[in-house]
Amino acid sequence: MIPSTILDRSAIAAHVSRLGIEIARDHPDGVVLVGVLKGALIFLADLARAVPDVAVSLDFIAISRYAPDSGRVRITQDLEHDITGLDVVLVEDLVDTGLTLAYLLRLLEERGARRVRICALLDRPARRIVPLDVHYRGVEIPDVYVLGYGLHHADLYRNLPEVYEADRSVVARDPAAYVAELYGRAPV
Numbered sequence: 001m002i003p004s005t006i007l008d009r010s011a012i013a014a015h016v017s018r019l020g021i022e023i024a025r026d027h028p029d030g031v032v033l034v035g036v037l038k039g040a041l042i043f044l045a046d047l048a049r050a051v052p053d054v055a056v057s058l059d060f061i062a063i064s065r066y067a068p069d070s071g072r073v074r075i076t077q078d079l080e081h082d083i084t085g086l087d088v089v090l091v092e093d094l095v096d097t098g099l100t101l102a103y104l105l106r107l108l109e110e111r112g113a114r115r116v117r118i119c120a121l122l123d124r125p126a127r128r129i130v131p132l133d134v135h136y137r138g139v140e141i142p143d144v145y146v147l148g149y150g151l152h153h154a155d156l157y158r159n160l161p162e163v164y165e166a167d168r169s170v171v172a173r174d175p176a177a178y179v180a181e182l183y184g185r186a187p188v
Helices: 009-026 041-050 099-110 168-173 179-183
Strands: 004-007 031-037 056-065 073-077 087-095 115-123 136-140 145-147 163-166
Touching: 004 009, 009 041, 009 115, 009 136, 031 041, 031 099, 041 056, 041 087, 056 099, 087 099, 099 115, 145 168, 163 168
Parallel strands: 031 056, 031 087, 087 115, 115 136
Antiparallel strands: 004 163, 056 073, 145 163
């Protein structure tokens, strides 16, 4: 399968702009955008610049699974700032099963955030295990494997400026399988 573009640069820019305006409208007194590392980094950077006329603070959180498919996670990088009494928007590149975000949502609420909302560029509800309200959604996608704009396989493809549908089995066999095609050069 040749990767196909799901979201090109202009579509991403339009979604990011719309989401930034929605966040500004709902948080006129300011907001803390918390990016879930590493995937949300690129989206978060663009989103922060797209929130007009509102004070925006940035923070990051990273988690990892204790064991594959266990559903249990541990925090590998925690927030640097106290969020007590603040409006927080948890920023993610892709919402899939909802397990990770449900955990983080509960954690941030327990830490005293006034309000916690979820923002995702991509939402794949077909794989949802935990019911989750994605307050700010870029686009809903079907159950396909995606790469680019923060999404990766073996830490490759994150820096691509577009989102591509790819064949999971191809990159499982060879993580660099699409490098030449998507970057226009041979794998490094």
